[in-house]
Amino acid sequence: MNDTLLTIFLLFVLGIFAWFGYTRMFLGMLAQFGMLVLAAAVGNPNWLGDTVIRIINRMYMLTDMMLNGGFQLIAGGEFSADKFGEIFAVAKVKPPLIPPQNEEIILFVLMLLLIISSFLIANRIKKKSSLLLGVLFGLANGLLVTYLLLPVLGGGEGILPTLEPKTPMEGVLGVLQLATRTLLAPLAIVFESLGSWAIVVIILAIVFIAAGSARVSKTSANKS
Amino acid sequence: MGPFEILWLAVTLFFIMISLARGYLRELGVTTMIFVSLFVITEFGVKYLPRLLHKGYDLFNANLALRTEQHWIAISLSLFLIFVVFASYAGFNTFAFRGKPLTGFAGFVIAVLVGLLNGYLVSGTLWWLQEINAYPVVDLGVLVLPLTTPAEFMAHYLPQYLVPSMFWAVMVMVMLILRVRR
Numbered sequence: 001m002n003d004t005l006l007t008i009f010l011l012f013v014l015g016i017f018a019w020f021g022y023t024r025m026f027l028g029m030l031a032q033f034g035m036l037v038l039a040a041a042v043g044n045p046n047w048l049g050d051t052v053i054r055i056i057n058r059m060y061m062l063t064d065m066m067l068n069g070g071f072q073l074i075a076g077g078e079f080s081a082d083k084f085g086e087i088f089a090v091a092k093v094k095p096p097l098i099p100p101q102n103e104e105i106i107l108f109v110l111m112l113l114l115i116i117s118s119f120l121i122a123n124r125i126k127k128k129s130s131l132l133l134g135v136l137f138g139l140a141n142g143l144l145v146t147y148l149l150l151p152v153l154g155g156g157e158g159i160l161p162t163l164e165p166k167t168p169m170e171g172v173l174g175v176l177q178l179a180t181r182t183l184l185a186p187l188a189i190v191f192e193s194l195g196s197w198a199i200v201v202i203i204l205a206i207v208f209i210a211a212g213s214a215r216v217s218k219t220s221a222n223k224s
Numbered sequence: 225m226g227p228f229e230i231l232w233l234a235v236t237l238f239f240i241m242i243s244l245a246r247g248y249l250r251e252l253g254v255t256t257m258i259f260v261s262l263f264v265i266t267e268f269g270v271k272y273l274p275r276l277l278h279k280g281y282d283l284f285n286a287n288l289a290l291r292t293e294q295h296w297i298a299i300s301l302s303l304f305l306i307f308v309v310f311a312s313y314a315g316f317n318t319f320a321f322r323g324k325p326l327t328g329f330a331g332f333v334i335a336v337l338v339g340l341l342n343g344y345l346v347s348g349t350l351w352w353l354q355e356i357n358a359y360p361v362v363d364l365g366v367l368v369l370p371l372t373t374p375a376e377f378m379a380h381y382l383p384q385y386l387v388p389s390m391f392w393a394v395m396v397m398v399m400l401i402l403r404v405r406r
Contacts, residue, residue: 197386
């Protein structure tokens with residue numbers, strides 16, 4: 001994907017998400033943001049991906065053990081460590097449900113499912129909340145989805161940093177870092193394009209948002 | 225004593241707490257007064273106060289050493305800013321914006337932003353007054369030099385380095401228009 005196509009794609013995604021944020025408002029977008037961060041974590045083997053695969057494989061092995069003699073042992077009252085060990089040894093040598101060569105595609109499918117479910121969850125939240133924050137969180141969600149899907153579409157990286165954690169703790173910190181950077185990415189774009197004038201824009205934005213958000217009743221406005 | 229950025233963060237946190245406690249519409253009144261004092265300090269204070277000091281010392285036939293001058297400028301302008309900020313909080317009828325602030329999370333975020341803005345302006349200006357006067361506060365043993373690496377980074381983003389002094393005057397007008405608009 002060349003730069004022009006990439007820019008058009010990015011603007012298109014951001015536009016859709018901003019509109020979605022406007023219609024679903026802040027709480028819907030916040031819920032979606034949480035799901036998208038989870039999707040990012042599950043989609044990356046270094047964060048939660050490996051753990052998820054391990055859990056699925058172990059659950060499969062456990063089910064297999066129960067179906068191939070485990071239930072009979074428990075129901076028949078012949079439960080002993082030796083007999084259970086034998087069943088475990090048989091189940092252990094069987095190939096896992098998700099072999100290593102299929103891990104990547106399974107994680108990608110899981111990530112896609114989580115992205116889709118993030119929309120469904122955002123749709124279910126009907127409670128009224130801030131429109132402005134909804135649009136801002138919508139843009140952040142758009143950036144996050146672009147970050148997740150661009151490598152697949154051949155757009156490379158660059159919008160957000162690629163994090164390669166080595167330990168689970170680094171993975172958790174990486175997810176938090178990704179969430180923070182996604183929320184701060186619009187600010188970074190403003191700073192990059194405006195330089196030191198960005199602070200003027202930010203001061204004006206805070207003042208106008210704060211002053212404009214006040215609810216003034218007609219009677220109190222007439223009195224003053 | 226501790227490094228500069230800790231003081232900066234403490235002052236900023238202090239303003240965020242006040243903004244959360246008082247509500248952001250009242251804090252916008254304080255923001256207006258901070259804009260006024262920033263304009264006075266940057267446009268007049270740092271230009272005319274040194275001349276005034278020299279005239280005063282000349283009257284008594286005294287010699288004004290550079291370090292003493294730096295102490296005078298930093299202390300008097302800092303006290304002026306602190307006085308204006310405290311005065312904006314004093315009394316029952318402070319200069320506040322009309323209406324009811326938003327409640328819930330959106331109100332919380334806006335209150336934090338306004339507190340952050342006030343904290344940045346006040347602590348940034350206090351820092352800037354130290355910076356342009358070669359850190360006279362160090363002589364009092366209150367803070368230590370050299371600046372740490374984060375502090376050196378932060379010092380590039382002090383409000384007076386990023387914004388021309390006339391902007392504060394424009395902001396005062398903007399705030400007054402926003403105040404009377406409703």
